[in-house]
Amino acid sequence: MSTAVTDLETVQKELLRFLESRTRRAWGPDLDLFAEGGQSSLFAMELVVHLEKSFGISVRGAxxxxxNFRTVTGMTALVGRLQRQAIGAQDG
Known part of the structure; x- marks a missing residue:
């Protein structure tokens, strides 16, 4: 697991790039991926795997x-929170 919090602007840019490459369309950070693009729950699981591998986090439980995966803004916040929790757990 990563020992540093990734800059949230970097997280957001990377997520937008990933989404554009996977869906072949541009996304805004606050567009609902599932309402606007008809993405499926299977795609949500692909997002989970991508976040875990790209940012060294573990998405579990609640x-x-x-x-948490409807918008790039929401996913960015989730990454930041989980990275800070992981660092806190290492320090504690």
């Missing part, structure tokens, strides 16, 4: 709610 964090697996679809609402």
């Amino acid at each position: 964090d697996l709610r679809l609402d």
